[in-house]
Amino acid sequence: MPVSLTVTDLSLRKGYNLLISKLNVSISSGEAVSLTGENGVGKTTLLRTLAGFQTPESGAICATENDVQIESDIWWSQHVHFLGHHDALSPARTVAQELEFQASYLGGDVTKVAPLKLQTLMDLETRYLSAGQKRRLSCARLLMARRVLWLLDEPMxxxxxxxxxxxxxxxxxxxxxxxxxxxxxxxALPFATRGLRLERPAREVAGV
Structure with missing residues (x-):
């Protein structure tokens, strides 16, 4: 069923700093957007806002399925995966235990993560994994529980x-x-995407 996400006049702040001003963008089923821009321009803040972790300064985020709006709480909890810089793994759990925990939390299926080739790591505590191994383990949540929108922060x-x-x-x-x-x-990702480059907004002028 066709799903789309539309962002209208979205403005975001971090502290007192205006990071993004009146952003408009939309994405539909089957599409990928590559988000680029200088360090500190607001890429992570935008992803976290689209994931429902931060509140925008102004603007609207609207998801629809078959042209019917999806309630925000349902959208964020059932239709969105966010994979950030931090891998969000418990250092004391083994890989097998971490997968079981994530599957239980997400209502997912551990058997779906086989393509990530984690089998030889199952008995290791996650604290002993390399950065690349931790990223593969974090990606498991993308496969074990289907969500239509993947929000990925420097996934590669x-x-x-x-x-x-x-x-x-x-x-x-x-x-x-x-x-x-x-x-x-x-x-650049190794397949076709639509580009969205974030630029720093013009400095705000008091009283304007």
Whole structure:
């Protein structure tokens, strides 16, 4: 069923700083957007806002399915995955325990994560994993519980070439199944995306 997300006149602040001013963008089933811009321009803040973790200064975020608006709480809890810089793993859990926890929390299916090739890591506590292994483990949540929108913050950064190709294939499969992706990136993703570059807004002038 066709799903779309529309952002209208969105303005975001971090502290007293206006990061994003009156942003307009939309994305529909099967589309991917590459989010670019200088460090500190607001890419992570935008992703966190779209995930429902932060409140915008102004503007609207509207998700629809078959042209029917989806309630915000339902959208964020049932239709969105956010994968940030921090991998959000418990250091004392083994990989197997972490997968079971995430599956229970998300209502997911652990058997769906096989493409990530984590089998040889199952008995290791997550504190002993490399940065790339932690990222693959974090990506498991994307596969075990289907969500239409993936919000990804530098998803390829800690991965080697082989695992970047693996993740790229999983992202393309998600799009082919009607999913949507918004990914903050420095380097271009290895498949076609629509670009959205964030620029710093003009300095605010008191009284204007």
């Amino acid at each position: 950064a800690p991965l080697d070439v082989a695992h970047r190709e693996l993740l790229a294939g999983l992202m393309q499969a998600h799009l082919a199944q009607g999913g949507m992706i918004i990914a903050a990136v420095h380097d």
